[in-house]
Amino acid sequence: MSKLKVIITGVAGKMGRMLVNKIVKDKDLQLIGGVDIKEVGRDIGEVAEVGELGIKVVDKLVCLLEETSPEVILDFTCSEVAYKHILTAVKNHIPIIVGTTGIPLAKLQALKEEIENANIGVIIAPNFSIGAVLSILIAQQVAHYLRDVEIIELHHSQKLDAPSGTSLYTAQKLNEVFKKDIEESKNTKSHIFYGIPIHSVRLPGLVAHQEIIFGGEGQVLTIRHDSLSRESFWPGIKLAMTKIKEIKGLVIGLENLLK
Numbered sequence: 001m002s003k004l005k006v007i008i009t010g011v012a013g014k015m016g017r018m019l020v021n022k023i024v025k026d027k028d029l030q031l032i033g034g035v036d037i038k039e040v041g042r043d044i045g046e047v048a049e050v051g052e053l054g055i056k057v058v059d060k061l062v063c064l065l066e067e068t069s070p071e072v073i074l075d076f077t078c079s080e081v082a083y084k085h086i087l088t089a090v091k092n093h094i095p096i097i098v099g100t101t102g103i104p105l106a107k108l109q110a111l112k113e114e115i116e117n118a119n120i121g122v123i124i125a126p127n128f129s130i131g132a133v134l135s136i137l138i139a140q141q142v143a144h145y146l147r148d149v150e151i152i153e154l155h156h157s158q159k160l161d162a163p164s165g166t167s168l169y170t171a172q173k174l175n176e177v178f179k180k181d182i183e184e185s186k187n188t189k190s191h192i193f194y195g196i197p198i199h200s201v202r203l204p205g206l207v208a209h210q211e212i213i214f215g216g217e218g219q220v221l222t223i224r225h226d227s228l229s230r231e232s233f234w235p236g237i238k239l240a241m242t243k244i245k246e247i248k249g250l251v252i253g254l255e256n257l258l259k
């Protein structure tokens with residue numbers, strides 16, 4: 001079987017470099033290009049410290065698409081850029097897997113029809129760590145019995161967005177169970193999303209962690225997930241790449257690939 005040809009956007013970033021490390025060692029995948037506004041012109045392998053690969057970092061996805069024919073784009077950039085990359089992927093009929101957080105859900109939902117018409121798969125997941133996704137699924141079960149909950153999300157100090165995409169997604173999924181009137185609770189605390197308070201911590205030393213804390217009479221139930229290194233995201237990303245060709249349309253959330 002031929003290898004799946006992959007382009008990474010945000011290749012010089014923390015996730016991008018981890019992905020280069022994983023992809024070059026993977027028998028099913030072939031890295032054919034990388035885009036970033038940093039390290040432009042440098043060898044991607046040198047940037048990721050895996051040795052020379054003979055592929056240079058370029059600064060525009062559209063230029064790379066004129067020269068290469070990827071079968072999937074992996075995006076780990078920032079929200080505005082990722083959104084533009086999704087539009088480019090759809091226009092060029094190339095499947096895309098997006099881990100970048102912070103793209104408003106409404107903006108993604110608005111692209112649903114366009115993606116279906118392009119007949120490609122677009123997978124977007126705020127968290128590719130299988131443990132984190134399972135913690136949300138477990139929390140949804142708990143939410144049937146305990147209705148008071150708050151979320152604490154803790155990340156490294158360079159993280160650009162707050163609250164994290166994972167915490168917003170968790171709150172959204174919990175509110176699918178609670179069906180709280182979101183408008184009602186909107187103004188009582190500034191950090192309430194989908195009717196659920198979210199607290200953000202940013203400190204050096206952290207990677208990506210989340211606590212979903214349920215309170216009841218005389219008891220507290222805490223569901224905690226810790227990503228101790230960026231490698232925790234790889235099995236979920238690999239799963240998405242394994243499935244991307246068979247998927248047509250927009251898929252939001254890794255849990256939809258676990259079924």
Ligand code: NAD
Pocket residue numbers: 009010011012013014015016035036037038059076077078079081098099100101102125126127128129233
């Ligand atoms: P990072 O800042 O280390 O990397 C982002 C990279 O994108 C940088 O190298 C930056 O130069 C590049 N970039 C910025 N503008 C660009 C453009 N116009 N074209 C190409 N590249 C551009 O951040 P990171 O820690 O690697 O995380 C990236 C994103 O992935 C964030 O949104 C983060 O929240 C998200 N993330 C998601 C998951 C998940 O499981 N879904 C896991 C970790 C991180």
